[in-house]
Amino acid sequence: MDRPRNRSVGNRCIVQILLIGVVFLTACKDDAKEDILAEEIIAVVEEPKDIIEFGFNLNDFVVKRDTIKKGDSFGEILERNKVGYPQIFHIAEKAKDTFDIRQLQIGKPYTLLCSKDSLELPQSFIYQPNLEEYVVINFKDSIHAYTNRKPITYVEKTATGVINNNISLTLEEQGLSPRLAYKMADEIYAWTIDFRRLQKGDRFKVIYTDKYIDDTIYTGVHNIKAAYFEHNNEPFYAFEFETDSVKGIIDYFNEEAKNLRRAFLKAPVKFSxxxxxxxxxxxxxxxxxxxxxxxxxxxxxxxxxxxxxxxxxxxxxxxxxxxxxxxxxxxxxxxxxxxxxxxxxxxxxxxxxxxxxxxxxxxxxxxxxxxxxxxxxxxxxxxxxxxxxQKLPEAKPISDSLKLEYLKFIKPIKSQLDNIPFESTEILDEKTLEETLEEKNNLITLNL
Structure with a gap:
């Protein structure tokens, strides 16, 4: 009679041992998961991504940004951020040979780099008079001031177009900067093509550079390197070339080294x-x-x-x-x-x-x-x-000594320009253009 009872007790012991094992293994797995998670958190904390601006790693500071408001002064800005006037005066005196603190302009941005502690005391004042330049007044250890520029990137691009209406509309339809139209009309072809009288079918190619600050801030078209404009079936080439590096004189010449501009503008003001x-x-x-x-x-x-x-x-x-x-x-x-x-x-x-x-x-x-x-x-x-x-003269022609250099300089650029294909040569009259737009609108309606 004792055997079944003993067998029952033994079974209960085995079940308990198994349950303890399961709990133990589960606990181990949970501990392992927690360890892995902790390691991942530590890895994230230990490897923050550097944020570099103005030559500083912003992760090392509490960063406070603002703009100069009416009534603001250098002293008032620092005083609001727990810097006393004796130190403010000392900072201003040390920095005055580099930057006059009275030149702060309303609306311009500034940045304070402050200590990463409970006091958050300013250690550097950075002022941006424009998108490119900035002034640093550093007073973390010793007081010194300097000016610098943000990194500039120039990206070369090309564009082509066929005139159906006007050049500004042609560029707008392609999502291109109207600055291109201005530069071609007012700086390059002002003396050779009347852009108010362009014809349907006129077409152009252009090699130009866009300007970026910090690789992210687009500031527009920097310059036009070369252009080709076909007006009334007549080709007009234009190549940018510096004729005087001392005075920084840059002109546009055609493929035969002839200056495209005249010596004098017709008027000293535009749109008058x-x-x-x-x-x-x-x-x-x-x-x-x-x-x-x-x-x-x-x-x-x-x-x-x-x-x-x-x-x-x-x-x-x-x-x-x-x-x-x-x-x-x-x-x-x-x-x-x-x-x-x-x-x-x-x-x-x-x-x-x-x-x-x-x-x-x-x-x-x-x-x-x-x-x-x-x-x-x-x-x-x-x-x-x-x-x-007056029969006004043409602009100063390129010198004989520079002509050979110029022709050599433009040879690869002209080849690059000539090899740019026109995206479209189809010219639509007003009726066809209206029908095309109506067809597109109908398709959009159907899709909706």
């Missing part, structure tokens, strides 16, 4: 109208219809419109008189001089070399004037003349 022409027999009612010669050409434009140098030259006068107001005079060579009157403000100094298209001031109403405009005066051999009646 001529309100008064050069007239030596002008009579004005205010002066009793007496003859009051007008030896300039007035271009009416809103106050603040940029005034451009119409040609390369050296500023000989930048001053103010009662009649002229703020004015600038430029000598271009032994023959030609130009003058620009009634400026709101001047942007150049005497002795400064300016290039064609550089902004030398802004339209205003200073001096004797009845409305906002720039009075443009033109001298030939010391005598004021009407610029519209």
């Amino acid at each position: 109208r001529v309100s008064s022409r050069y007239n030596l027999k002008r009579r004005i009612a205010v002066y009793g219809y007496k003859v009051r010669p007008h030896k300039g050409t007035d271009f009416a434009a809103p106050i603040g419109t940029p005034i451009m140098a119409t040609a390369n030259g050296t500023v000989t006068k930048a001053s103010y008189t009662g009649g002229n107001g703020n004015y600038v005079k430029i000598r271009h060579n032994a023959t030609y001089e130009t003058q620009y009157l009634h400026m709101k403000k001047r942007n150049v100094k005497v002795g400064q070399f300016v290039k064609q298209g550089d902004v030398i001031g802004w339209v205003g109403m200073t001096g004797n004037t009845g409305g906002p405009h720039v009075c443009y005066r033109f001298w030939v051999n010391g005598r004021q003349v009407d610029p519209f009646k």
